[in-house]
Amino acid sequence: MPLMLIPVRPCVPKPVPRIWGGSALGYGPGIGEVWLCEEPLLVKLLDPAEWLSVQVHPPHAYALRAEGKPGKYEAWYVLSPGEIVYGVKRPLGREEARRRAEEGRLEEVLRRVRVVPGQVVYLPAGVVHALGPGVRVYEVQTPSDLTYRLYDYGRPRELHLEKALEVALLEPTPIPPVRPEPVPGGERLLKTPHFALYRFPLRGGLTLRPEAPLILTLLEGEAWLLGEVLRPPATFLLFPGEEVRLQGEGLFLGAAPGLDQSPEGRED
Numbered sequence: 678m679p680l681m682l683i684p685v686r687p688c689v690p691k692p693v694p695r696i697w698g699g700s701a702l703g704y705g706p707g708i709g710e711v712w713l714c715e716e717p718l719l720v721k722l723l724d725p726a727e728w729l730s731v732q733v734h735p736p737h738a739y740a741l742r743a744e745g746k747p748g749k750y751e752a753w754y755v756l757s758p759g760e761i762v763y764g765v766k767r768p769l770g771r772e773e774a775r776r777r778a779e780e781g782r783l784e785e786v787l788r789r790v791r792v793v794p795g796q797v798v799y800l801p802a803g804v805v806h807a808l809g810p811g812v813r814v815y816e817v818q819t820p821s822d823l824t825y826r827l828y829d830y831g832r833p834r835e836l837h838l839e840k841a842l843e844v845a846l847l848e849p850t851p852i853p854p855v856r857p858e859p860v861p862g863g864e865r866l867l868k869t870p871h872f873a874l875y876r877f878p879l880r881g882g883l884t885l886r887p888e889a890p891l892i893l894t895l896l897e898g899e900a901w902l903l904g905e906v907l908r909p910p911a912t913f914l915l916f917p918g919e920e921v922r923l924q925g926e927g928l929f930l931g932a933a934p935g936l937d938q939s940p941e942g943r944e945d
């Protein structure tokens with residue numbers, strides 16, 4: 678039977694320089710981010726050589742009201758070990774948070790967490806966070822650029838303290854536990870109203886036929902698709918009902934939009 682060709686949509690990687698960028702993404706020094714796909718979700722690789730800003734993202738309701746744009750929810754799949762900031766150590770009043778940010782004493786009350794490769798960190802809007810030096814991540818997020826910086830280690834960049842304080846959760850917030858669920862071909866690591874994150878090991882052959890748009894990224898190894906060789910971080914988009922047959926050895930991550938991104942509805 679002739680092989681039916683499906684319209685695989687390859688995504689073109691976009692290297693983005695950042696003040697904190699390292700050199701491990703293969704695009705030269707200072708490239709902090711490589712954008713692998715921009716729609717229907719933003720998928721990136723991040724490589725920090727220094728701490729990113731201490732920041733927070735707004736939820737949809739606030740962002741639509743204040744900025745006329747959707748909010749930003751994100752998750753990291755950790756690629757190399759190190760420390761991150763995830764929320765605060767103890768409940769803080771807004772005035773204390775403001776004073777500490779202005780005086781450069783916010784760090785004392787931020788919760789530092791050690792993360793390891795393969796760990797999934799969900800960052801709902803409102804969680805104060807920062808990625809630490811050497812912690813490379815695969816990041817999936819709602820396609821929004823709304824980042825409010827509380828503190829930037831004295832670097833000459835804009836801060837957004839008032840907006841950040843309006844949306845920041847100033848109480849300790851645990852990292853949501855990850856309970857992988859089996860799905861055809863792999864496992865679903867995370868399911869949120871905004872996106873789902875999948876892991877598909879490739880051991881010889883892998884057939885995928887997603888029910889929602891799926892952004893697939895080859896993270897490790899080598900794969901063959903329709904006679905073409907794929908190498909990390911090859912990324913492509915599949916539409917619902919399209920089937921791909923992959924061969925090789927490696928690991929794919931997948932990202933699919935959630936209810937708030939689909940015509941079925943929006944959740945906050």
Ligand SMILES: O=P(O)(O)OC[C@H]1O[C@@H](O)[C@@H](O)[C@@H](O)[C@@H]1O
Binds near residue numbers: 695721808818824826
């Ligand atoms: O504000 P800086 O420090 O450049 O960090 C900005 C970066 O923060 C990360 O947490 C992610 O949200 C990235 O998508 C974003 O580009």
